[in-house]
Amino acid sequence: MRKILVVGAGQSGLQLALGLQSKGYEVTLMSNRTADEIRSGRVMSTQCMFHTALQHERDLGLNFWESQAPRIEGLGVSVAGPTGEQPGTTPRVIDWVGKLDGYAQSVDQRVKMAGWMETFAQRGGQLVIHGAAVSDLDYFSRTYDLVLVSAGKGELVSMFGRDASRSPYAEPQRALAVSYVHGLGPRPEHPEFDAVRCNLVPGVGELFIMPTVTLSGRADILFWEGIPGGPLDAFKGIKDPAEHLALTLELMEKFVPWEYARATKVELTDAGGTLAGRYAPTVRNPIGRLPSGGLVLGVADVVVANDPITGQGSNSASKCAASYLDSIVERGDEPFDESWMQTTFDRYWETAQHVTKWTNAMLGAPPEHVLNLIGAAGDLQPIADRFANGFNDPSDFENFFYDPTLTGAYIAEVGESQGPAGERVP
Numbered sequence: 001m002r003k004i005l006v007v008g009a010g011q012s013g014l015q016l017a018l019g020l021q022s023k024g025y026e027v028t029l030m031s032n033r034t035a036d037e038i039r040s041g042r043v044m045s046t047q048c049m050f051h052t053a054l055q056h057e058r059d060l061g062l063n064f065w066e067s068q069a070p071r072i073e074g075l076g077v078s079v080a081g082p083t084g085e086q087p088g089t090t091p092r093v094i095d096w097v098g099k100l101d102g103y104a105q106s107v108d109q110r111v112k113m114a115g116w117m118e119t120f121a122q123r124g125g126q127l128v129i130h131g132a133a134v135s136d137l138d139y140f141s142r143t144y145d146l147v148l149v150s151a152g153k154g155e156l157v158s159m160f161g162r163d164a165s166r167s168p169y170a171e172p173q174r175a176l177a178v179s180y181v182h183g184l185g186p187r188p189e190h191p192e193f194d195a196v197r198c199n200l201v202p203g204v205g206e207l208f209i210m211p212t213v214t215l216s217g218r219a220d221i222l223f224w225e226g227i228p229g230g231p232l233d234a235f236k237g238i239k240d241p242a243e244h245l246a247l248t249l250e251l252m253e254k255f256v257p258w259e260y261a262r263a264t265k266v267e268l269t270d271a272g273g274t275l276a277g278r279y280a281p282t283v284r285n286p287i288g289r290l291p292s293g294g295l296v297l298g299v300a301d302v303v304v305a306n307d308p309i310t311g312q313g314s315n316s317a318s319k320c321a322a323s324y325l326d327s328i329v330e331r332g333d334e335p336f337d338e339s340w341m342q343t344t345f346d347r348y349w350e351t352a353q354h355v356t357k358w359t360n361a362m363l364g365a366p367p368e369h370v371l372n373l374i375g376a377a378g379d380l381q382p383i384a385d386r387f388a389n390g391f392n393d394p395s396d397f398e399n400f401f402y403d404p405t406l407t408g409a410y411i412a413e414v415g416e417s418q419g420p421a422g423e424r425v426p
């Protein structure tokens with residue numbers, strides 16, 4: 001059977017390794033950390049995954065935590081008004097929630113990646129614990145039919161040239177600060193179901209809140225995305241997790257007090273429950289050329305890394321793994337040559353391009369027609385629902401998000417179908 005090396009045991013690498021293994025390929029997986037090191041380490045993401053991405057996991061029988069993870073049935077948006085002089089006085093000017101057609105879920109990557117890695121080894125896969133260098137890949141490319149590099153945003157990305165035409169930003173657009181907590185109070189707006197909430201603070205950044213399942217059971221994630229140089233860009237250099245959480249809460253009281261009101265009793269899930277950092281969103285050329293002339297194919301974040309503002313990276317990693325798996329299987333015994341690698345990436349880019357376009361748009365100041373759309377979703381539930389479901393399939397935003405004319409026509413069409421404002425059933 002054909003021999004495949006997968007370098008990097010994250011969402012894409014593990015999903016691909018397990019998928020290839022189930023189809024009879026001889027798979028070696030290289031990880032720079034053991035399952036125990038991942039489990040006892042720091043959180044890596046907020047990893048909210050929507051229906052299509054979750055379905056790829058189900059198709060491979062890898063949905064081990066589906067019954068334990070909270071079902072995220074909606075996606076809400078709040079917009080803060082002008083920041084109040086005193087903490088707790090900033091008003092909320094927009095507040096709505098859209099319902100998802102299929103639920104989303106977040107499983108702490110420490111739980112999922114450690115569990116999947118152990119499953120891969122139990123099923124007879126060869127697991128090598130080693131941080132791969134380019135020289136290692138040079139050697140291995142001669143002994144494997146295909147080398148896939150799924151090492152996320154780590155140093156191996158230097159093998160893949162930046163595609164400037166698809167990467168409008170050269171610098172990070174947000175400073176990220178994550179806290180996993182227990183003890184968040186129920187959401188008063190809709191206590192009967194779980195949702196992700198995007199709190200937009202114009203000119204300052206965003207606070208995302210979402211339920212997850214972590215090492216100690218159900219938890220919630222508080223995730224600040226701050227515009228660099230602004231008031232939320234304040235986590236750099238903070239090493240103490242308690243200090244990180246205290247700053248998170250202080251900023252919530254100032255900018256999104258309706259969320260702070262639920263958070264007065266929270267505590268960190270564990271000592272590894274915080275994360276801070278930043279990176280520039282980057283699309284890369286998918287094929288890496290090794291010093292000896294061998295070729296490797298980049299996977300997921302290695303080749304398309306978007307800012308997490310739209311919560312798409314794990315979704316894209318799952319979609320990339322599913323698409324590459326199909327391309328590998330369909331290749332049969334033919335060589336995994338340069339032209340196949342390019343075609344394999346291009347097939348994934350058909351999906352990924354919509355994620356990149358939408359995510360990069362969300363990083364900029366919203367134009368007037370987008371503000372109108374977000375405002376209209378508060379009055380017109382079909383708009384809220386469609387916006388929420390765009391997180392599952394961002395290609396739909398082409399139909400109503402980017403072009404002011406299309407946006408205006410869509411709002412008018414939904415408004416007419418719902419009847420005059422005073423007569424609408426809420």
Ligand SMILES: Cc1cc2nc3c(=O)[nH]c(=O)nc-3n(C[C@H](O)[C@H](O)[C@H](O)COP(=O)(O)OP(=O)(O)OC[C@H]3O[C@@H](n4cnc5c(N)ncnc54)[C@H](O)[C@@H]3O)c2cc1C
Pocket residue numbers: 007008009010011012013030031032033044045046047048049130131132133150151152153154155156176177178275299300301302308310311312313314315316317
């Ligand atoms: C703060 C934050 C919040 C996020 N929130 C969301 C969200 O809500 N929804 C969503 O869909 N996405 C989210 N993402 C993005 C998502 O986590 C990533 O896009 C996704 O994990 C990428 O998967 P991947 O397989 O490409 O890489 P990764 O998951 O990064 O996996 C790469 C693996 O390779 C290993 N590795 C690195 N270098 C080497 C080497 N040389 N040798 C061997 N192993 C190596 C790493 O240790 C890691 O285990 C978020 C990201 C961040 C930072």
